Amino acid sequence: MTYIxxxxxxxxxxxxxxxxxxxxxxxxxxxxxxxxxxxxxxxAAIIQACWELDIEPHRVAKLSGIGCSSKTPDYFLGASHxxxxxxxxxxxxxxxxxxxNRDLLYLGVSGDGDSAxxxxxxxxxAMRRNVNMVYIVENNGxxxxxxxxxxxxxxxxxxxxxxxxxADSPVDLVGLAMQLGASFxxxxxxxxxxxxxxxxxxxxxxxxxxxxxxxxxxxxxxxxAGSTRSYDWVREHNEAVSRIDFISSRDEITATIAPGEVVxxxxxxxxxxxxxxxxxxxxxxxxxxxxxxMHARAAEGELLTGLLYIEGEAGDLHAAQHTSARPLNxxxxxxxxxxxxxxDKLNASLR
Amino acid sequence: xxQITAINDFVIKFANVNGSGSASANELFAKAILRMxxxxxxxxIFPSNIQGLPTWYEVRISExxxxxxxxxxxxxxxxxxxxxxxxxxxxxxxxxxxxDSTRPRPASELRDDLIVIGMPLTEIxxxxxxxxxxxxxFKNIMYVGALSVLLDMDPAVIExxxxxxxxxxxxxxxxxxxALNLGRDFAKEHLKHPLPIRVERAHRxxxxxxVDGNTAAGLGAVYGGATVCAWYPxxxxxxxxxxxxxxxxxxxxDADGRHNYAFVQAEDELASIGMVVGAGWNxxxxxxxxxxxxxxxxxxxxxxxxxxxxxxxxVNVQRGGPSTGMPTRTQQADVLSCAYASxxxxxxxxxxxxxxxxxxxxxxxxxxxxxxxxxxxxVMTDLDIGMxxxxxxxxxxxxxxxxxxxxxxxxxxxxxxxxxxxxDVDGDGIPWRTLPGTHPTRGSYxxxxxxxxxxxxxxxxxxxxxxxxxxxxxxxxTAAKLVPQPVPRxxxxxxxxxxxxxxxxxxxxxxxxxxxAGQGIHVDALRLCAxxxxxxxxxFIDAHETVFVVEQNRDAQLRSLLVNELExxxxxxxxxxxxxxxxxxxxxxxxAITDHVHEAMVAPVETKA
Ligand SMILES: Cc1ncc(C[n+]2csc(CCOP(=O)(O)OP(=O)(O)O)c2C)c(N)n1
Ligand code: SF4
Numbered sequence: 018m019t020y021i022x023x024x025x026x027x028x029x030x031x032x033x034x035x036x037x038x039x040x041x042x043x044x045x046x047x048x049x050x051x052x053x054x055x056x057x058x059x060x061a062a063i064i065q066a067c068w069e070l071d072i073e074p075h076r077v078a079k080l081s082g083i084g085c086s087s088k089t090p091d092y093f094l095g096a097s098h099x100x101x102x103x104x105x106x107x108x109x110x111x112x113x114x115x116x117x118n119r120d121l122l123y124l125g126v127s128g129d130g131d132s133a134x135x136x137x138x139x140x141x142x143a144m145r146r147n148v149n150m151v152y153i154v155e156n157n158g159x160x161x162x163x164x165x166x167x168x169x170x171x172x173x174x175x176x177x178x179x180x181x182x183x184a185d186s187p188v189d190l191v192g193l194a195m196q197l198g199a200s201f202x203x204x205x206x207x208x209x210x211x212x213x214x215x216x217x218x219x220x221x222x223x224x225x226x227x228x229x230x231x232x233x234x235x236x237x238x239x240x241x242a243g244s245t246r247s248y249d250w251v252r253e254h255n256e257a258v259s260r261i262d263f264i265s266s267r268d269e270i271t272a273t274i275a276p277g278e279v280v281x282x283x284x285x286x287x288x289x290x291x292x293x294x295x296x297x298x299x300x301x302x303x304x305x306x307x308x309x310x311m312h313a314r315a316a317e318g319e320l321l322t323g324l325l326y327i328e329g330e331a332g333d334l335h336a337a338q339h340t341s342a343r344p345l346n347x348x349x350x351x352x353x354x355x356x357x358x359x360x361d362k363l364n365a366s367l368r
Numbered sequence: 369x370x371q372i373t374a375i376n377d378f379v380i381k382f383a384n385v386n387g388s389g390s391a392s393a394n395e396l397f398a399k400a401i402l403r404m405x406x407x408x409x410x411x412x413i414f415p416s417n418i419q420g421l422p423t424w425y426e427v428r429i430s431e432x433x434x435x436x437x438x439x440x441x442x443x444x445x446x447x448x449x450x451x452x453x454x455x456x457x458x459x460x461x462x463x464x465x466x467x468d469s470t471r472p473r474p475a476s477e478l479r480d481d482l483i484v485i486g487m488p489l490t491e492i493x494x495x496x497x498x499x500x501x502x503x504x505x506f507k508n509i510m511y512v513g514a515l516s517v518l519l520d521m522d523p524a525v526i527e528x529x530x531x532x533x534x535x536x537x538x539x540x541x542x543x544x545x546x547a548l549n550l551g552r553d554f555a556k557e558h559l560k561h562p563l564p565i566r567v568e569r570a571h572r573x574x575x576x577x578x579v580d581g582n583t584a585a586g587l588g589a590v591y592g593g594a595t596v597c598a599w600y601p602x603x604x605x606x607x608x609x610x611x612x613x614x615x616x617x618x619x620x621x622d623a624d625g626r627h628n629y630a631f632v633q634a635e636d637e638l639a640s641i642g643m644v645v646g647a648g649w650n651x652x653x654x655x656x657x658x659x660x661x662x663x664x665x666x667x668x669x670x671x672x673x674x675x676x677x678x679x680x681x682x683v684n685v686q687r688g689g690p691s692t693g694m695p696t697r698t699q700q701a702d703v704l705s706c707a708y709a710s711x712x713x714x715x716x717x718x719x720x721x722x723x724x725x726x727x728x729x730x731x732x733x734x735x736x737x738x739x740x741x742x743x744x745x746x747v748m749t750d751l752d753i754g755m756x757x758x759x760x761x762x763x764x765x766x767x768x769x770x771x772x773x774x775x776x777x778x779x780x781x782x783x784x785x786x787x788x789x790x791x792d793v794d795g796d797g798i799p800w801r802t803l804p805g806t807h808p809t810r811g812s813y814x815x816x817x818x819x820x821x822x823x824x825x826x827x828x829x830x831x832x833x834x835x836x837x838x839x840x841x842x843x844x845x846t847a848a849k850l851v852p853q854p855v856p857r858x859x860x861x862x863x864x865x866x867x868x869x870x871x872x873x874x875x876x877x878x879x880x881x882x883x884x885a886g887q888g889i890h891v892d893a894l895r896l897c898a899x900x901x902x903x904x905x906x907x908f909i910d911a912h913e914t915v916f917v918v919e920q921n922r923d924a925q926l927r928s929l930l931v932n933e934l935e936x937x938x939x940x941x942x943x944x945x946x947x948x949x950x951x952x953x954x955x956x957x958x959x960a961i962t963d964h965v966h967e968a969m970v971a972p973v974e975t976k977a
Contacts, residue, residue: 075812078804091814091826098804100649101816102642103668109598109639113654114804115647116596116630119853121650121805139642142635334632341626345595346651346803350771352628353593355619357765363587364762367577 035071043068045095049088055207055248056086056155060093062210063124063153066217067094070265072122078114079124082107082136086128086155086233093175094124105136108143108152112334115148118344119335120286122221123150130160133169133188140190144199147225149333151217154190154228155207157235158246165238174244181235191325194228195308200331201227202307203324206251207234216324218263224285225331232320256314258299258323262291282329292324301327369481372462373564376406376431378442380515383455384508385448387419393508394425395757396529397515401429402578402759403525405570409435409875411756411951416603423452423735431570435723435759436876439955441791442565445511452477464563466515468507485559488512492550498838506547513551514896520562522569523552530943572732577724577762581753582657583650585683586611587763588731588915590619590629593771594681596654598632598643600662603695604751605685608657637665641680645669648679651776651803653735655681660702663709670744671710672817674840677799679738679745679774682706684733686750697949698751700871701921705897706746707929713837717745717847718899722874723753725760726897731854739774744800750920752872752951775800789824792835797842798944821921823870844900851898854905857881859890866912867944867961868905870896870926872951873918879954880961891916899929906934909941914968916961918944920952 031039043064048057067077076095076324082088083104090099102110111125125143132140132154143152143295158171165178169188176182199225205213213231220227232251234240245254265288280301282290292301300306307326314321341348372378384390391412409428415421428438431736443464446455452473459465461481464668464891467473469486478484489510493503514522527741528546534540555561580663585608589597597616599609611632620628634640640656658666673680688694689701706718717737730746738745777787777800787810790799799822802811813824823831857878859865869877874895879894894908897913909915909930924943931938944960946952 037376073808075808076805080646096812098802098810098812099814099816100646101814101818102645103672103817106638106642106669109634109642110646110649112632112639113596113598113643113648113652114650115646116643117647117650117654118803118805138635139639142639146632186813334629337631338632339625339627340630341622341628344645345628345630348593348595348628349682350593353595353620353764353771354591355615357767359619360591360763360765364575364577366580367762 020343034068036073038068038074040064040068042096043074043094045090047094050085051237053236054085055157055235057092058207058210059153059155059213059231059233060089061174062213062217064093065214066221069214070218070221072221076120077122077124079126080107080111080114081126082128082131084128084131084160086161087126087131089155090124090126098222105131105134105300106139106150107131108136110149111150112143115150115334116338116340117346119149119340120344121212123148125150125152127152127154128161128168129154129156129158129170129190130168133190137169137188141193141197143198144194144228144335146337147198147200147331149335150223150227151220152226152228154230155233156190156230156246156358157233157239158244159235159239161235161238166175172245174368175245176241178238178241182328186330190228191230192308192311195304195326199228199326200225200328202326203228204232204320204322206232206255206320206322208248208252209255209322211255212260212322215261215263219261219290219324222263222284222286222288222290223327223331224358225328225333251320254318254320255322258294258296258325259301260295261324262293264289264291282327285330290324290327299326302329370441370462371483371564372460372464374442375566375568376429376570378429378565379438379440380427380429380442380443380445381458382425382445383448383451383747384423384425385450386415386417386421386423389505390423390425390447390508392533392701393512395508396526397512398427398535399529399578400516400526401427402573403529404522404567405568405573406431407433407435407572407759407909409758411437411752412726413950414696418864422448429567431572433572434875434879434954436874436879437951437953438879439953446513447511447651456482464565464596466511466518466556483563485518486831487511487554487559492554496550501515506543509544509547513548514559515557515562517552518559518563519557519646520566520568523548530862552581572743573759575762576759578757578759579724580607580755580757581721581724581727581749581754582607582685583611584727584763585657585731585747585749585754588728589735590615591728592653592725592732592735594653594655594735595628596630596643596647596652597656598634598640598647598654599656599658600634600637600832602659602662604687604755605657605659605662605683606757607618608683608685637662638669641666641669641682644679644680645673648673648738653679653681655683655735657683657685659685659687660705661692663702667710670716671712671714673686673744674710674714675712675740675817676815677801678815678897679742679972681731681734681738681745681747683747683749684753686748693786696751698872698951699947699949700748700750700873701925701947702748703921703925704928706748715844715900717741717743717851719747719852720744720870720897721749721753722871722895723760724758725763727753733852737847737850740772741798741843741849742774743843750872754840774798777802777806777811779807782807787811788822790820790839791822791841792839796837796846797844798846798882798940799839848900848902851900851902853896853902854908855895856908857893857895859892860885861890861934862892863892864893864913865889866915867891867893867918868896868908868915868930869893869918875918876920876952876957880957883954883958884961889962891961896926901930901933909934909936914942915940916964917943918957920946922947942949
């Protein structure tokens with residue numbers, strides 16, 4: 018494979034956002050994924066969300082593991098630093114990066130092989146630690162890059178392209194995230210851009226670990242009859258619990274329309290999530306109810322999508338660590354080194 | 369029977385049961401001698417177990433200042449019935465056996481070439497104390513009291529130490545002093561004292577401090593500017609992270625309670641090194657502390673950090689391997705696995721501190737080297753230095769010293785300089801880097817473990833790959849000039865014999881060199897402080913006919929590294945290997961080298977100047 022740069026031709030009439038960038042400024046290199054891969058739609062949704070939120074591309078750090086999905090950070094936000102780490106261990110690297118500089122926006126991209134198999138432990142612990150980031154799993158039920166083996170999220174009884182039937186129970190990352198105490202849990206479908214973009218925007222505004230499991234069919238290895246992650250199957254079995262609008266703190270927050278149907282959730286940075294509930298009984302702030310609703314739908318063979326759970330005021334890892342408001346990577350000798358006089362005192366105490 | 373007679377030069381060993389509270393009493397004993405101005409060097413020999421198994425505390429007392437293990441025991445304080453036979457066996461002929469004679473041992477269990485000193489410790493304790501825990505704890509203080517009489521130690525010194533230890537808890541001071549005096553009174557009344565081995569005030573300690581290497585390394589990380597510590601508990605390295613946290617809490621917390629550091633107990637070593645890699649990538653000084661099994665788990669990430677060129681500091685407190693091996697015993701057995709950690713062609717910088725002072729210095733320096741070289745740097749200590757208190761020169765810090773953050777381009781640099789992440793601009797193999805978030809349009813790049821060209825663009829082209837890996841070699845050559853340089857110790861007379869050693873072997877080595885010189889065997893010595901090896905190492909080897917390489921592992925790992933890296937004829941490097949898990953002794957080294965000299969009849973040349 019060679020490196021393909023995208024031509025940087027800017028049409029003068031492209032609209033600019035509040036920080037002066039056009040949508041093209043949020044793009045990356047030309048994707049090398051298969052034509053029609055769901056992962057590319059997710060990249061497009063990330064590009065749109067960041068552009069709409071007026072995020073300066075270089076203030077984003079995008080990290081991933083290894084897999085087709087993990088390649089995608091190269092295909093969006095070309096002006097930001099990216100890091101393709103090792104298979105399954107993106108969460109720890111992102112955690113370290115976040116500790117080093119709390120001022121950037123951290124975007125973690127992973128696959129279901131990456132996060133649910135080799136990286137299941139790191140996924141779990143990143144959720145527990147509530148690292149301030151957007152964690153997207155591009156979930157296709159297979160290993161794409163290594164050519165079509167079942168991943169740990171593949172449904173029991175589903176079939177591979179070669180006709181092999183999966184005998185193992187699936188790992189449900191959404192259920193796990195909720196159970197582990199994640200403060201923002203959502204699921205979406207790469208074919209539903211209208212749902213993905215506001216979800217990603219909401220995740221960016223969230224002040225802790227925001228996990229989005231995005232069902233993203235693999236057109237090459239998992240888009241056939243017998244698969245429960247094909248486009249057709251997901252379209253038929255998708256049930257959204259909510260529609261959300263993301264209202265930035267600069268926008269005027271209009272009055273709630275009808276109680277019981279719309280819920281406003283204020284985020285740590287003053288932004289507001291407006292949830293239009295499709296089910297009157299769905300409460301995204303009730304962890305236990307959300308989990309049981311999800312399990313009930315799963316038992317019916319339905320994939321529940323939308324914002325499944327959110328905790329408004331979740332303190333992140335930095336809050337737990339009481340770290341300085343200044344990024345740790347900006348501290349110098351004066352802040353860090355206790356100096357010779359303190360050392361002399363210490364020496365005296367060791368005699 | 370000839371009794372051992374010695375002033376300020378003997379070895380005493382305490383045999384105890386783990387969990388019996390003997391550790392603090394034994395440390396009190398060692399420190400009291402130190403306060404009398406006589407150098408001591410204690411070693412904890414403990415099992416991988418919390419309670420019940422045998423544990424020993426061996427104290428080398430040496431006015432000459434030898435801090436290594438000598439070999440042999442002059443006096444045994446045998447408090448563990450389970451290990452009785454072996455403990456008694458270990459005493460040198462003419463030595464001393466002190467034991468709890470509440471139930472006297474029959475003559476068959478004693479040796480007639482020993483001076484046996486019985487004291488009914490349990491009986492006295494049971495008579496004085498009713499609380500079972502007190503009976504246990506004060507028994508230890510009581511034998512310290514008795515020993516202080518037998519060895520002629522100053523009771524005021526011990527009382528002062530108790531006062532410091534229990535500062536603010538007057539009741540505890542009083543009860544400990546009472547137990548101490550119970551022991552002293554019994555000894556004065558019933559035991560012949562002082563013994564022919566005893567302690568006399570001297571002035572041989574000076575300004576030196578008494579501290580363990582792990583505490584020193586943790587402090588070194590604070591002074592070196594580490595802001596992120598991610599670790600996973602493992603013996604014997606845990607106290608490095610704990611010391612870092614303790615000193616950070618002391619020195620790095622603002623008035624409003626904000627921390628200028630982060631401290632994460634990760635879920636495993638994969639995560640701890642991952643966090644360090646992430647923090648290093650993002651411009652923070654980050655480290656982890658671990659031991660052999662942890663390094664094994666970290667290797668994939670270490671390879672990534674090497675190839676993607678990310679600063680990472682790893683303190684490896686080595687223990688007995690392979691596998692879980694001997695978790696609480698010492699070895700220098702990770703030299704090769706760290707030097708070449710990870711798949712593919714990799715080479716890493718290793719630092720070999722010899723004592724706590726160097727644990728402090730090398731750890732602080734490791735952060736400068738990691739930033740300067742943008743690569744993993746290992747501080748290779750071991751259980752012997754890490755977990756034992758050692759007398760060493762006081763820690764020193766030059767306030768004028770600034771952190772070397774290496775080649776990091778600022779937003780301003782990016783305005784007018786060409787940036788190629790993996791370009792060798794300066795001819796030293798070290799490229800420039802940028803940190804995430806620096807500039808709106810310039811300097812961003814994609815970091816990955818796959819190959820790339822000089823501009824960090826993905827590339828599998830052969831020439832791009834070769835450029836990269838050759839540059840990494842050039843960088844490694846630069847590292848050889850930056851790392852702490854070897855320390856020579858020339859023999860008093862010209863000789864064709866040389867010896868190379870490193871790390872915790874140092875004190876035993878220096879004693880062995882003196883002893884051998886006294887026997888007419890002169891050996892030039894070179895202490896290695898780091899890998900890659902500076903040119904002087906090859907020069908040293910070339911200048912001698914035979915070079916002994918002394919190390920604490922089975923497979924002569926440093927020797928292999930020397931052979932491999934410097935292309936030395938293996939026949940020239942003679943192995944001296946100690947690997948039973950206990951720290952190497954001066955006697956062992958002396959014996960091994962003299963045996964070889966006699967066998968090979970390599971008579972040292974004596975040329976008159
Ligand atoms: C330690 C290690 N083991 C195995 C691999 C091989 N590998 C690369 S990607 C991958 C699976 C990727 O699957 P997934 O995360 O689901 O991503 P997708 O390609 O389906 O998007 C595997 C097993 C590796 N890179 N590293
Ligand atoms: S193999 Fe599947 S996951 Fe990978 S790029 Fe192709 S369609 Fe996407």
